[in-house]
Each structure stands twice: as structure tokens, then as C-alpha cells.
Amino acid sequence: MTMIIQCLKKINKLIFLILIPSLVQANSDLKPLLEVLKENETISSEQFEKIVDAVDNNDKNNLGIPAQINTKKNDEKELLIKIDNGLKISTYDGSANFSVGGRMMIDTAYYSDDKQPIGDGTEFRRARIEFNGKMYEVWSYQLDVEFGGGSADAKEVFLSYDGFTNKRIKIGQNKAPFSLEELTSSKHTTFMENALPNVFAIGRRVGILYESYQENWTFAAGFFGESFDxxxxxxxxxxxxxxxxxxxxxxxxxxxxxxxxxxxNYFDQEDNSEVRFRSRPESHVTDTRYLDTGKIKDVEKQYSYGLEFAAVLGPFSFQTEYINTHLERKIGGADDLDFFGYYMYGSWFITGESRAYKSKSGKFDRVKPLNEFGAIELALRYSMVDLTNGSVTGGETDQYTFGLNWYIKPNIKIMGNYVRVDNDINADEDGGVIGDDDPNIWQMRFQLDF
Amino acid sequence: MYLFRNYLLVFNILIFFQVSIFANNRDSILVIGKVSNNPQKHYSYLKPMLNYAVSHMKDLGIKKGKVLMARDNNQMIQYLQEGKIDWITESIFSALIYQQTTNAELLVRKWKKHSPNYYTIFISKKGNDINQLTDLKGRKIVLEDPGSSTAFYVPLMEMINAGLTLEFLHSVEKKPSGNNVGYIFANSEINIATWVFKGLVDAGAYNNEDWKKVDHTPVVFRKKLNIFHKSDTLPRSIEVVRNDLPDPIKKRLKSILLNIENDPSARNVLFAYQKTKKFDEINEDINNELNRARIVLNKVHENLNSL
Known part of the structure; x- marks a missing residue:
């Protein structure tokens, strides 16, 4: 009989110990029961104390207060892993991190032809995978690879020293500091394509870049060669x-x-004395580049300057830029040349958001919708560029673009653009197409970044 | 045997030096930290200030600075107890918890984001007949998380002082019993404003800066919301040092922080350090605010434990 009782006690104890966690979760008022179990020796005094502690701490949890138990898990190199915008891993001492992101932009365009047909179609405007991280506290790196054109193409590829306060030095390929619209990430632009004066942007070059910022100003300067490719x-x-x-x-x-x-910007052409400016009509599905100077020979030096202004007031914003480029030809060669272009646009978030500005880099950033159904933005842009000067007849174009953007989520966006093109007679792709062709363009983009 | 003794002696000397070198290493490193769910971001806030302080402590043997962030207050307390962290920048209630649990010292007040102090506001949706705290009886209020100064401790204290009985709700669908005020956590300021705006809860509480910030309270929400109660002000942020940090280092750090606003070369450092304007001595006024906060902290814990 005693053996049976002992056996039952053991089974009882086993069942109870198995059930403790769920009992603690289910009901914190267990102390009287625990007292009885301790008295009849179903549980030891030590077990009693442990369970009471667990119950007390669970009571605190029921009040929303975190239990004040000192866990021994305090590894300083513990990792924080987040999956919000891409995958981000960082150490708690901030000395190292790594993230993987990317962007996909799928475009479709319909061209309402004027004088000659332009092929409608679709394309992967961008399909990019992006890696970046930090090591040894002060060394950062970035490697972006673009697959959108059907082959792998290196974009941002640099290492950076971040050991100074509010400044850093980058070595590798990145965008030369020139033009607000060019420097604003393609993920955050208001229109599907940059305005026409972007034809003068320096773009990505291999070199060394110094960047710094203060409370209300930024400064960046670099020394560059040509691009990676x-x-x-x-x-x-x-x-x-x-x-x-x-x-x-x-x-x-x-x-x-x-x-x-x-x-x-100043560029010495050295042995590469040919310069060519050409541009699509703010739509990338077509390969027709109405504006085209052809190869301008005997260029010795290239000087460019740009002026920027932007303002945001609640849901309204305005942005404009003017860019001028001067080409100095070799002595005894042809005349020097000057080209210029400018754009201006306004936008309105009818859902109340504001364009986000990043003061540390002096450019625009991600818009976060305030409503569940997302944010809606209307925008109107005028842009022009004149590539005709002296003996070069690259053409002149005025374009009007109406944009409608639906920011479904901070990282998902649908863009629609209607572009009215007004080419002059010289805008003939350097003789490749008929000039004075004025098509209308309807295009859409589905965009996701992570 | 003689040879063995010699080896032993050499071994002991080596061990002694190794231990000394190791100990000196820790003593020559100043460690700053805060509780963080985004170490990457907070590292860039803390490192410039740390470098600045270290550069002014060379004569005290401080050769290096290190950042160490904790995932929560418990881990930070453990770091303080183990002497792994020297200097913490935190909000007032976290600072008081460190003081109460580890005897950490409150060094100076920080004008975080250019503000010397802030306060809690209670919000509700316009037209729902909540005009004072007692109107919350039988209703639900959303707070941020149990570590928040202005979106947990202060609102709870204000409600307790108004004679309300509190009840923690595990989910937003639950209702408080009788005339109790049910509180729930939203874990972010934007969720507080959104839940109130959408009518998921009857009221919310956070600080006056959250109300002004569109990321936390979008303009379209603000137009439909109403502030029905405000608390007294609290110090915006406090710099804390561990209790057993050597006195000369404590004194030097205090002096560096109090004088940094007069150093033109430190403007970048202050800007990076959560847009801090300056630091000031914990004077009588700040002490009064701290004492009020201590009462809040103890009373809130007391009430929660007695529920």
C-alpha cells in the first residue's frame, strides 16, 4: 500500500512539474495550492520557492511590467536581427553591422506617336541587390549590383572611413556630388525619370570623396577618374x-x-577628348534619344555648375535646378561650347504627407504614408534642355510631365506619368530620326525596395 | 626542485602581469551606452561624444572609448552591476531605476533635442466626452511600453492620483472590469496616435514632443484629437554614471559635459548627440523634479504590485 502511495505521489509530482509552466501562465493565484503540495511533500522547499518566484514574476508580467529577473544572457556581442527594410544584423556595441537590400522597378510605356513610331513595351528599369555594412567600428562598405539591363553592372562599390565626427571619406565608385535630383535615390524621386538637365550629371565615377555635414549645411568634394565600366x-x-x-x-x-x-565640376579630358551628350525623352523603355550632340571632338576641359532650390511646406513642395556645362576645345580646334538646361516642379500630397528631407546629405528621402490605404501625390514638372550651340546641333526639348504616385507602403509604390514632348527640328538623334517629333508618353512603374 | 620553483615564480610573475595588463585595459577604457533597439543608429549618436570625452581624459589614463548598448533596463542594470558600463544617457525613469538598483549617480541634465524638460499629455478623439482623467472610468487607454517615462510612469501616476483603479489588458479587444481603467501597450508613439484616432481605445498618453512630431502624430490625426490633460514637467534626459567609477573620472566627465557648450569645436558633437543644446548641473529645481519623479516611480510600482 505504502509503495502504491509512494508511486502515486511520484506520478502526481511528475504531472505537476510538467504542468507548472502552463499553470503559471494560466493562473497566478497558486500560492495556497503550492503550500499544500509542499506540506504533503509533493514538492520540495526549493521547488516551492522557485515556483513562487516564477508566479510572482508572472504576476508582474500580467501587469505589463517586465519581470526583474537577471538573465545571464548578457553577451556584449549579442546580435540584433531585424527584417523591416531588408535584412539588418547588428551587434549591440554598434561596432559591426550588415544588411542586404534591393530594389525592383518594372516599367511599362505606351507612346502616342507623332512623326515616327516609337516602340511601346516593358522593361525591368532596375533590379538591384544591395549589400552594406560596417566592420571594426569605423570601416563601412557598400556593394550594389544591377541586373536590370540583362547583365550584372556594378553601381555603388566603395569602402568608407567613418572615424571622424560628422564627416567621412569614401573610396571607390559612387555618385560624384553634383545635382539634387541626381543624388536623390531613384527609390525616392517624384517622377519616374529624372528631368532633362540630368544629361549633364556626372554620375558614378571611381575616386575619392569627402563628405561632411553640420546642423544646417552639407559639403562634399571628390577627385574622380572615369566610371567602373x-x-x-x-x-x-x-x-x-x-x-x-x-x-x-x-x-x-x-x-x-x-x-x-x-x-x-571640372573634368580634364586627357586622352579621352570626345564628349557626347544625349538623352531619352524622360522615358526609359524607348531607346530613341532625340537629343544627341554626337561625338564632340577635341574637348580639352569640361566645366559644369548647378544651382538648386527646394521648399517643402506641409503637403506641398517645390523643386528646381539649373545646370550649365562649358566645353573648352583644344587650341586651334573648334569653338568652345555652352549647353544648359533647367527644370521646376511642384507636388501635392492630397493625403497630407510631406516629402521627407535628409539634412545630413542634403537630399530627399523616403515618404511614409500616414494612412492605411497609402499616400497619394500629384505632381507637375516642366523641364528643358538645349544642346545646340555653335556648330553642334544636338537639339532642344521642352517637356511637361504630370505625375500621379500611390505610395502603398513606405517601400511599395506605383507611379504613373504622362509626358508631353516638344522637340525642335534639331532634336533628331544626331540625324537618326526625324526632328520636330512631338510624341505623348504614358508610362507606369511598379516599384518595391527592401 | 629549485628549477621548478624558479619556473613557478616566473609563471606567477607572468600571470600577475597579465592580470595587471588586463585590469589596466578596462580602467583605461571609458564605456558609454544606452538601451537601444537600433544599435546601428544609436552608435552614431554616442561615438562622437565618447571620443570628445576620451580626448579630454588622457591625463587620467583614459586611452580609449567603447560603446555598449543594452536591449533593456534589466541588461543595463546587469552591466552596471558588473562594472561593464561607465556612463549612460537615458530618460529620467530609467536613470532613477539605475540609481535605485545599483546606486548609480545622476550626473547632469541633458537638453536633449534642445529641450530642458518635457511633460505628458493625454489625448482622446474629439467628441467622445473625455474632458478629464476621471472620465476614463470603465474605458481603455493606450501607453507606449513599461520602460517609458512619459508614456507609462507619468500617465499611470496621474491616473492613480486622480483616484482611478488600473487594470492591465493583454489585448486591445479586452475590456476593463467595472470602473477600472484598462491600459494597454502600443510599443510606438505612432501606434498610440493611430489607435486613438481609429477608436480602438478611448485615450492615449505620450509626451508633448510626440504630439508635435508628424512621424508620431500625423497632422490629419492631430486635427481630430483633443488634449484633455497635461502633467507637470520632468527633466528631458539625464546622464548617469556607475557608482564605482573613480571620482577623478566622474568629476572630469561632469566638467567636460557642463563646459561643452562653450567649445565651438564641439558643435558637431552636441548635434550628433541627439541634437543636445547643453548640459546643466542638477540644481534645486531639477532635484525637486527628480524627487517628484521618484515618488511617481515608487508609487506606480507600489500600486501595480498591490493590484
Missing amino acids: NDVSKEGDESWGLSGRTTFTPVSEDTKVLHFGASL
Whole structure:
């Protein structure tokens, strides 16, 4: 009989110990029961104390207070892993992190032809995978690879030293500091394509870049060669240059921004004395480039400057830029040349959001919808560029773009653009198409980044 | 045997030096930290200030700075107890908890985001007949999380002082019993405003800066919301040091922080350090605010434990 009782006690104890966690979760008022179990020796005094502690701490949890139990899990190198915008892993001492992201932009365009047919169609405008991270506290890196054109193409590829306060030095390929619209990420632009004056942007080059910022200004300057994918089979010295940009933001609040900026660029063409400016009509599905200077020979030096202004007031914003480029030809050669372009646009978030501005880099950033159904933005842009000067007849174009953007989520966006093109007679793709062709363009983009 | 003794002696000397070197290493490193769910971001806030302080402590043997962030207050307390962290920048109630649990010292007040102090506001949707705290009887209020100063401790204290009985709700669908006020956590400021705006709860509480910030309270929400109660002000943020940090380092750190606003070369450092304007001594006024906060902290814990 005693044996049976002992056996039952053991079974009882086993069942109870198995059930403790769920009992603790289910009901914190267990102390009287625990007292009885301790008295009849179903549980030991030590077990009693442990369970009471667990119950007490669970009581605190029921009040929403975190239990004050000192866990021994305090590894300083413990990792924080987040999956919100891409995958982000970082150590708690902030000395190292790594993230993987990417962007996909799928475009479709319909061209309402005027004088000659332009092929409607679709394309992967961008399909990019992006890796970046930090090591040894002060060394950062970024590697972006673009697959959108059907082959792998390196975009941002640099390492950076971040050991100074509010400044850093980057070595590798990245965008030369020139033009607000060019420097704003393609993920965050208001229109599907940059405005026409972007034809003068320096783009990505291999070099060394210094960036710094203060409370209301930024400064960046760099020394650059050519881009990563320049023609390596070409003999002769690469062109090289200097580029710099400064911005001043007297007002930079969540819904109010006042931005002024200026950029300068100098390029010595060295043995690469040919320069060519050409541009699509703010639509990338077509390969027709109405504006085309052809190869301008005997260029010795290239000087560009740009002026920027932008303002945000609640849901309204305005942005404009002017860019001028001067080509200095070799002595005894043809005349020097000057080209210019500008754009201006306004946008209105009818759902109340504001364009987000990043004061540390002097450019625009991600818009976060305030409503469940997302944010709706209307925008109107006028842009022009004149590539005709002296003996070069690259053409002149005026374009009007109406944009409708639906920011479904901070990382998912649908864009619609209607573009009215007004080409002059010289806008003939350097003789490749008929000039004075004025098509209308209807295009859409489905965009996701992570 | 003689040879063995010699080896032993050499071994002991080596061990001694190794231990000394190791100990000196920790003593020559100043460690700053805060509770963080985004170490990558907060590292860039803390590192410039840390470098600045270290550069002014060379004569005290401080050669290096290190950032160490904790995932919550419990881990931070453990770091303080183990001497792994020297200097913490935190909001007032976290600072008081560190003081109560580890005897940490409150060093100076920080003008975080240019503000010396802030306060809690209670919000509700316009037209739902909530005009004072007692109107919350039998209703639900949303707070941020149990570590928040202005979106947990202060609102709870204000409600307790108004004679209300509190009840923690595990989910937003649950209702409080009788005339109790049910409280629930939203874990972010934007969720507080959104839940109130959408009518998931009857009221919410956070600080006056959250009300102004569109990321936390979008303009379209603000137009439909109403502030029905405000608390007294509290110090915006406090710099804390561990109890057993050597006195010369404590004193130097205090002096560095109090004088940093007069150093033009430190403007970048202050800007990076959560847009801090300056630091000031914990004077009588701040002490009064701290004492009020201590009462809040103890009373809130007392009430919660007695429920």
C-alpha cells in the first residue's frame, strides 16, 4: 500500500512539474495550492520557492511590467536581427553591422506617336541587390549590383572611413556630388525619370570623396577618374576631375524645408577628348534619344555648375535646378561650347504627407504614408534642355510631365506619368530620326525596395 | 626542485602581469551606452561624444572609448552591476531605476533635442466626452511600453492620483472590469496616435514632443484629437554614471559635459548627440523634479504590485 502511495505521489509530482509552466501562465493565484503540495511533500522547499518566484514574476508580467529577473544572457556581442527594410544584423556595441537590400522597378510605356513610331513595351528599369555594412567600428562598405539591363553592372562599390565626427571619406565608385535630383535615390524621386538637365550629371565615377555635414549645411568634394565600366581596351590616360557640392538648409523640420544648393565640376579630358551628350525623352523603355550632340571632338576641359532650390511646406513642395556645362576645345580646334538646361516642379500630397528631407546629405528621402490605404501625390514638372550651340546641333526639348504616385507602403509604390514632348527640328538623334517629333508618353512603374 | 620553483615564480610573475595588463585595459577604457533597439543608429549618436570625452581624459589614463548598448533596463542594470558600463544617457525613469538598483549617480541634465524638460499629455478623439482623467472610468487607454517615462510612469501616476483603479489588458479587444481603467501597450508613439484616432481605445498618453512630431502624430490625426490633460514637467534626459567609477573620472566627465557648450569645436558633437543644446548641473529645481519623479516611480510600482 505504502509503495502504491509512494508511486502515486511520484506520478502526481511528475504531472505537476510538467504542468507548472502552463499553470503559471494560466493562473497566478497558486500560492495556497503550492503550500499544500509542499506540506504533503509533493514538492520540495526549493521547488516551492522557485515556483513562487516564477508566479510572482508572472504576476508582474500580467501587469505589463517586465519581470526583474537577471538573465545571464548578457553577451556584449549579442546580435540584433531585424527584417523591416531588408535584412539588418547588428551587434549591440554598434561596432559591426550588415544588411542586404534591393530594389525592383518594372516599367511599362505606351507612346502616342507623332512623326515616327516609337516602340511601346516593358522593361525591368532596375533590379538591384544591395549589400552594406560596417566592420571594426569605423570601416563601412557598400556593394550594389544591377541586373536590370540583362547583365550584372556594378553601381555603388566603395569602402568608407567613418572615424571622424560628422564627416567621412569614401573610396571607390559612387555618385560624384553634383545635382539634387541626381543624388536623390531613384527609390525616392517624384517622377519616374529624372528631368532633362540630368544629361549633364556626372554620375558614378571611381575616386575619392569627402563628405561632411553640420546642423544646417552639407559639403562634399571628390577627385574622380572615369566610371567602373569604361572601355578598358582604350589606351591613353583616363579623364579625371574634381566635383563639389554644398547645401544650406535654414529650415529643416518634419513638414517644412528650405533648401539651397550649388555644385561645381571640372573634368580634364586627357586622352579621352570626345564628349557626347544625349538623352531619352524622360522615358526609359524607348531607346530613341532625340537629343544627341554626337561625338564632340577635341574637348580639352569640361566645366559644369548647378544651382538648386527646394521648399517643402506641409503637403506641398517645390523643386528646381539649373545646370550649365562649358566645353573648352583644344587650341586651334573648334569653338568652345555652352549647353544648359533647367527644370521646376511642384507636388501635392492630397493625403497630407510631406516629402521627407535628409539634412545630413542634403537630399530627399523616403515618404511614409500616414494612412492605411497609402499616400497619394500629384505632381507637375516642366523641364528643358538645349544642346545646340555653335556648330553642334544636338537639339532642344521642352517637356511637361504630370505625375500621379500611390505610395502603398513606405517601400511599395506605383507611379504613373504622362509626358508631353516638344522637340525642335534639331532634336533628331544626331540625324537618326526625324526632328520636330512631338510624341505623348504614358508610362507606369511598379516599384518595391527592401 | 629549485628549477621548478624558479619556473613557478616566473609563471606567477607572468600571470600577475597579465592580470595587471588586463585590469589596466578596462580602467583605461571609458564605456558609454544606452538601451537601444537600433544599435546601428544609436552608435552614431554616442561615438562622437565618447571620443570628445576620451580626448579630454588622457591625463587620467583614459586611452580609449567603447560603446555598449543594452536591449533593456534589466541588461543595463546587469552591466552596471558588473562594472561593464561607465556612463549612460537615458530618460529620467530609467536613470532613477539605475540609481535605485545599483546606486548609480545622476550626473547632469541633458537638453536633449534642445529641450530642458518635457511633460505628458493625454489625448482622446474629439467628441467622445473625455474632458478629464476621471472620465476614463470603465474605458481603455493606450501607453507606449513599461520602460517609458512619459508614456507609462507619468500617465499611470496621474491616473492613480486622480483616484482611478488600473487594470492591465493583454489585448486591445479586452475590456476593463467595472470602473477600472484598462491600459494597454502600443510599443510606438505612432501606434498610440493611430489607435486613438481609429477608436480602438478611448485615450492615449505620450509626451508633448510626440504630439508635435508628424512621424508620431500625423497632422490629419492631430486635427481630430483633443488634449484633455497635461502633467507637470520632468527633466528631458539625464546622464548617469556607475557608482564605482573613480571620482577623478566622474568629476572630469561632469566638467567636460557642463563646459561643452562653450567649445565651438564641439558643435558637431552636441548635434550628433541627439541634437543636445547643453548640459546643466542638477540644481534645486531639477532635484525637486527628480524627487517628484521618484515618488511617481515608487508609487506606480507600489500600486501595480498591490493590484
